[in-house]
Amino acid sequence: xxxxxxxxxxxxxxxxxxxxxxxxxxxxxxxxxxxxxxxxxxxxxxxxxxxxxxxxxxxxxxxxxxxxxxxxxxxxxxxxxxxxxxxxxxxxxxxxxxxxxxxxxxxxxxxxxxxxxxxxxxxxxxxxxxxxxxxxxxxxxxxxxxxxxxxxxxxxxxxxxxxxxxxxxxxxxxxxxxxxxxxxxxxxxxxxxxxxxxxxxxxxxxxxxxxxxxxxxxxxxxxxxxxxxxxxxxxxxxxxxxxxxxxxxxxxxxxxxxxxxxxxxxxxxxxxxxxxxxxxxxxxxxxxxxxxxxxxxxxxxxxxxxxxxxxxxxxxxxxxxxxxxxxxxxxxxxxxxxxxxxxxxxxxxxxxxxxxxxxxxxxx
Ligand SMILES: Cc1cc2nc3c(=O)[nH]c(=O)nc-3n(C[C@H](O)[C@H](O)[C@H](O)COP(=O)(O)O)c2cc1C
Numbered sequence: 042x043x044x045x046x047x048x049x050x051x052x053x054x055x056x057x058x059x060x061x062x063x064x065x066x067x068x069x070x071x072x073x074x075x076x077x078x079x080x081x082x083x084x085x086x087x088x089x090x091x092x093x094x095x096x097x098x099x100x101x102x103x104x105x106x107x108x109x110x111x112x113x114x115x116x117x118x119x120x121x122x123x124x125x126x127x128x129x130x131x132x133x134x135x136x137x138x139x140x141x142x143x144x145x146x147x148x149x150x151x152x153x154x155x156x157x158x159x160x161x162x163x164x165x166x167x168x169x170x171x172x173x174x175x176x177x178x179x180x181x182x183x184x185x186x187x188x189x190x191x192x193x194x195x196x197x198x199x200x201x202x203x204x205x206x207x208x209x210x211x212x213x214x215x216x217x218x219x220x221x222x223x224x225x226x227x228x229x230x231x232x233x234x235x236x237x238x239x240x241x242x243x244x245x246x247x248x249x250x251x252x253x254x255x256x257x258x259x260x261x262x263x264x265x266x267x268x269x270x271x272x273x274x275x276x277x278x279x280x281x282x283x284x285x286x287x288x289x290x291x292x293x294x295x296x297x298x299x300x301x302x303x304x305x306x307x308x309x310x311x312x313x314x315x316x317x318x319x320x321x322x323x324x325x326x327x328x329x330x331x332x333x334x335x336x337x338x339x340x341x342x343x344x345x346x347x348x349x350x351x352x353x354x355x356x357x358x359x360x361x362x363x364x365x366x367x368x369x370x371x372x373x374x375x376x377x378x379x380x381x382x383x384x385x386x387x388x389x390x391x392x393x394x395x396x397x398x399x400x401x402x403x404x405x
Contacts, residue, residue, distance in 0.1 A: 047364030051263065057180055059140040059149075070113040070150045078118030078369075084379050084386055085175020087120070089330045089352050090178055090251035090278040092206060096120035097126045097375070097387060098343070101334050101355035102180035102209065102255075106156065106279055115175040117365055118372065123355065124163065125180030126211050127201075129193050131159030131373040132184055135216065141263050141301050145294040145360045147338065148310070151285065152303030154216040157312050160200050167204035179205035180255070187218050189230050190368060198239040202247035210236060213257035213284035215304045219259055226267040235274040251278035258283040258310065258335060265317070269324040280325070281332040281355070286310055306382035307358030311336025315349045319398035322350025328390075338363055348394035 053252055057065065085096040099121040100114050108124040125208060134156030141150045157163075166178065181197040183190035201208070212223040212232070223232055236252060254277050256268055272280060284302025293299045293309050314335025321331055333351025337343050338359030346354055359367050375387065384390070 044366055047366050048321070051062055051364050053403040055142075055282070058138075058143050060137065063140070068108055070110040070248075073113075075113055081118070081120070081372065082376055083308075083383075084299065084377060085120075087353060087387065088254075089250075090207060092251070093120075094120045094176060094353065095336065095348075096372055097353045098353075099123060099176075099332070099353060099355040100368075101357040102126055102158050102211065102361075103151075103153075106330060107158040108166045111167075111177045112170060112173060113310040114258060115177075117314065118289075118368060121176035121206070121353070123209060124167070126155050126182040126214065127160055127163045127185045127197065128155050128180060128182055129160050129162040129187075129196050129200075130184050130364075131162070131225050132157055132186075132301050133239060139177055139303070142361070143293070143295040143296050143298045143307070143309070146299075146307070146309050148295075148305055148307035148309075149358045149361060150298065150301045150303045150305050152216045152301070154185065154246075157397060160197060164200055164204065167201070171204055175290070176206040177204075178207045178209055180209040180211050182211045182214060182217065183220060189221070190223065191235050194232060195219065195223050195239040197237055198250075198252075202240065202243040202250050205250055205280070207251040207253055207280060208236075209253045209255050211284070213255050215257070215259075215285060215287045216275045222259065224256060224264065224268055226271055229271045230275065233271065233277065235293050237275060248371055253279040253332065255281035256283045256317075256321075258286045258314045259288060260317070261391070265320055266324065269321060271327070273328045277329060279329045279332060279352075280321060281319050281334060283314055283335060286313055286335075288313065298336060306335065306337050307362070308338060310358075311342060314399075315346060316398060316404050318346065319349040319392075322392045322395040323399055325350075337371070338367055339380070340371050343371045344378055344390070344396075347390050348392070349398055350392040350395045352388075352391050 135154035330352035333346035
């Protein structure tokens with residue numbers, strides 16, 4: 042089913058303007074009858090921040106920004122789906138064009154700037170699916186023109202606590218001016234304190250929804266020291282490493298598009314994101330689990346992320362270039378790797394290469 046969907050849709054989608062192709066893919070998922078993917082083998086199951094994931098392969102934020110199709114994506118076999126980034130009020134985002142495919146590099150540059158239908162629309166959809174099961178995380182961010190960014194996060198925690206399996210605090214998108222300043226130690230400490238206060242206020246109604254922090258791969262190592270220090274002090278439930286990069290690796294081939302402003306994702310991000318993951322793993326010292334994101338497009342890249350420190354995985358760009366079947370392939374490659382190693386879970390692989398990776402020269 043997935044293979045057929047990919048074969049029919051991909052050449053067609055690739056011929057379209059990237060944003061039109063994305064809108065069409067979401068529409069197809071909304072209206073196509075989808076058979077449920079076969080159940081995952083028990084060995085792929087992951088327990089993290091109090092949730093039981095059927096498999097570790099999640100869909101990263103940005104694909105389903107407005108929570109239109111989480112159930113279709115779960116049916117296809119993703120272990121979890123992260124919707125958003127959702128902002129309190131609807132906003133249009135940056136002027137088009139703002140999404141670019143770098144075909145030769147299998148990368149994407151986006152400067153969408155949190156185009157969002159706003160909290161009310163997304164909340165209505167998530168409330169309608171409440172009790173449907175499956176892990177649906179809600180990624181939250183501030184409106185571009187807000188007067189108080191932290192208040193935006195607080196409001197979203199209060200709004201979505203009943204319908205979110207977990208929250209992701211997105212302070213790492215490069216396309217909202219000033220947003221990434223929230224990663225500075227004092228600002229982050231204040232943000233997390235107020236987010237956790239908000240969670241506490243809705244605890245009686247909603248329970249303790251896990252809160253994850255999603256960071257940029259562009260932090261310096263001293264900045265990462267601070268971020269992990271604050272995250273540990275405030276007892277975040279996990280970190281997502283990471284978002285798109287504003288850097289441009291030297292080996293990129295599509296020089297023209299590489300100059301477009303925005304965040305780079307996909308294959309060219311893999312090395313930097315994996316290095317930052319390993320750096321985060323050695324600093325977190327097991328205080329919380331990590332979600333590895335950035336350039337995963339095969340079983341091999343998924344296994345490398347796990348060995349660098351990821352308990353869970355997310356991908357987006359790999360799906361654009363390889364189709365949804367990349368997720369199925371990754372799951373079967375992970376199962377095969379477990380069998381080969383006579384292991385009954387992925388847990389013992391997590392972070393096994395992290396220390397060695399941090400000793401390598403910095404990826405250029
Ligand atoms: C078109 C596009 C839109 C994105 N939008 C968001 C977003 O709204 N919020 C967010 O946290 N990350 C967003 N991301 C970042 C992804 O969630 C992910 O962190 C990044 O793309 C690296 O993973 P990948 O190489 O598998 O794509 C977006 C990525 C792309 C390509």
